[in-house]
Amino acid sequence: DTAVSQTPKYLVTQMGNDKSIKCEQNLGHDTMYWYKQDSKKFLKIMFSYNNKELIINETVPNRFSPKSPDKAHLNLHINSLELGDSAVYFCASSFTGQSYEQYFGPGTRLTVT
Amino acid sequence: EDQVTQSPEALRLQEGESSSLNCSYTVSGLRGLFWYRQDPGKGPEFLFTLYSAGEEKEKERLKATLTKKESFLHITAPKPEDSATYLCAVQARGYGQNFVFGPGTRLSVLP
Numbered sequence: 146d147t148a149v150s151q152t153p154k155y156l157v158t159q160m161g162n163d164k165s166i167k168c169e170q171n172l173g174h175d176t177m178y179w180y181k182q183d184s185k186k187f188l189k190i191m192f193s194y195n196n197k198e199l200i201i202n203e204t205v206p207n208r209f210s211p212k213s214p215d216k217a218h219l220n221l222h223i224n225s226l227e228l229g230d231s232a233v234y235f236c237a238s239s240f241t242g243q244s245y246e247q248y249f250g251p252g253t254r255l256t257v258t
Numbered sequence: 259e260d261q262v263t264q265s266p267e268a269l270r271l272q273e274g275e276s277s278s279l280n281c282s283y284t285v286s287g288l289r290g291l292f293w294y295r296q297d298p299g300k301g302p303e304f305l306f307t308l309y310s311a312g313e314e315k316e317k318e319r320l321k322a323t324l325t326k327k328e329s330f331l332h333i334t335a336p337k338p339e340d341s342a343t344y345l346c347a348v349q350a351r352g353y354g355q356n357f358v359f360g361p362g363t364r365l366s367v368l369p
Contacts, residue, residue, distance in 0.1 A: 149301070178357075188302070188345065188359040201356045235301050245290055245349055247357065249301030 148172050149250040151236050157256045158226055166221045166253045168236030176200075177219035178247065179211060180235040188235070194219050195241055226257045260285045262360035264346055270366045271336055279331040279363045281346030289352075291329050293322050294345040296362070302345055305331075336367045 149170045158164055170177060178201075179191040192211040193201035199211065208224045219236060233254050237247040261284045271277055283291065290309050294302035306315040308324040315322045319340065321332040331344055343362040 185361070186343065187361055188347075190356045190358075193356065203356065237301075245357075246292060246304045246307050247302075248304060249294075251301050252299075 149236055149238055149248050151234075151250040151253050153253060154251065155254050155256075157258065159258055160226055160228060162226050163222070163224045164226060164255070165223070166234055166236075166255075168219050168221070168250055170217055170236075170238040170248070170250075172238055172248060174238035174240050174248070175216055176239050176241050177213065177216070178237040178239075179219065179221050180237060180249075181205075182233045182235060182252070184232070192219075192221075223255075226255075228257050231255055231257045260348060260350055260358045262346055262348055262358050264344075264360040264363050266363060267361070268364040268366070270368065271333075273337055273367055273369050274335045276332070276334045276336070278333070279344055279365070281329040281331070281360055282327060283329070283346070283348045283360075284327075285348045285350045285358075287351040289349045291324055292347045292349070292357070293320075293329070293331055294347065296343045296345055305344075333365070336365075338367045338369050341365055341367045 236250040
């Protein structure tokens with residue numbers, strides 16, 4: 146049974162389009178994250194949601210908006226896609242408490258043409 | 259600003275040849291240091307969390323250690339299936355402190 150799942154796995158779209166990536170976790174975690182991994186494989190945090198509240202918002206363009214309908218889901222909506230948005234996006238989840246290790250989803254490879 | 263560097267960038271070992279990967283960090287009060295393994299086309303897989311200097315954790319052929327400025331991931335008698343990118347990350351104390359990842363070490367173990 147998949148712990149952290151993302152859909153779609155691949156997303157190819159044109160510049161200017163709007164797209165969403167969905168994430169779901171069944172680990173009972175109370176915090177979820179979105180990361181971007183660029184072509185150099187650097188993993189950078191974009192957002193974090195704790196019990197449906199945004200607690201981290203790194204300096205990402207406001208074209209990116211996270212939406213969390215409940216603590217098991219954290220979706221990422223991207224408006225007006227640009228070439229530089231091409232990357233692999235990972236969702237992750239964790240507990241907030243003594244142990245903060247994160248569990249990652251399989252990733253969504255976004256290609257903007 | 260919290261920073262994480264890792265060395266070497268890439269490492270090729272023969273099967274059975276033990277070695278160590280380095281993670282150097284600068285953080286304003288460490289909450290935890292994390293090691294992950296990432297296989298191509300997959301998400302990072304959690305390996306260890308270390309909280310304070312002197313702490314050690316082991317799992318199969320891997321052993322992670324922590325000092326006040328760096329962490330080492332020791333790989334003893336590696337096998338080809340240990341080939342992966344190993345990522346180090348730190349989290350600072352304080353509410354909402356984000357995770358900062360290093361660039362990773364790409365390990366190849368040749369049979």
